[in-house]
Amino acid sequence: MTLTVxxxxxxxxxxxxxxxxxEQWVTAALxxxxxxxxxxxxxxxIVDADEGRELNAAYxxxxxxxxxxSFPFSAPIPMPVTLLGDLVxxxxxxxxEAKEQQKPLQAHWAHMIVHGTLHLLGYDHIETDEAEHMESLETSILTSLGYADPYAEVGN
Incomplete structure (x- = not known):
């Protein structure tokens, strides 16, 4: 794979x-x-709170x-495209969140990039079964990268 971020x-x-x-986190998710x-x-x-709030309100x-x-790319007409989409x-x-959840900052960044990339791939967590599948994938990817299970309770 040739990845361009x-x-x-x-x-x-x-x-x-x-x-x-x-790039390592995106590659692992792909x-x-x-x-x-x-x-x-x-x-x-990567944005600050003002832009994050504006985008969340707008979309x-x-x-x-x-x-x-996560903003998956969807071509208006069928075409060979290499663009997966955008993460903000x-x-x-x-x-x-990392501080509140007592997690290392780098581990939480890894989780957010993996989580967002999985959304770009079409995964979601609206329904319970979808959420369980997506969380399982995230956990597998992150533990393969040497990070702790992002859904484990603090102190476990």
Whole structure:
């Protein structure tokens, strides 16, 4: 696979993951999917709370910044396309959640990138069975990367 990640930093945060880490997490999430064998492109935009809130309000009608938004690319006509879509990650929300959940910041970033990439691949967590499947995939991917189960209770 040839992966191109267009990393856009629109955040004042200083503790952001390196592009190489983001690429590693995306690659792990793509393993076993149709995108693993060819070229694939996606954008990862890291934002602060104001932009995160604006986008969440505009696209999900929720007036707060959320951790990650996924925008899968859909070609208007059938064509061979290598563009998977866009991820928007809100750095202050990720940092706040990591602290609240007592998780290492890097591990939570890995979780958010994997989670968002799985959304780009069509996974969802609206229905209980979908959520269980997606969480199982996330756990498998993250533990294969050396991170703890993101859904384990603190202290387990």
């Amino acid at each position: 267009d990393l856009q930093i629109a955040s004042e945060a200083s503790d952001l993951p390196a592009q190489s880490a983001i 393993a076993g999917h149709q995108w693993q064998d060819g070229p694939v492109e996606l954008t990862v935009r 999900r009608q929720r007036d707060y910044a959320t951790n990650v938004l 990650v809100c750095a202050p929300v990720v940092a706040s």
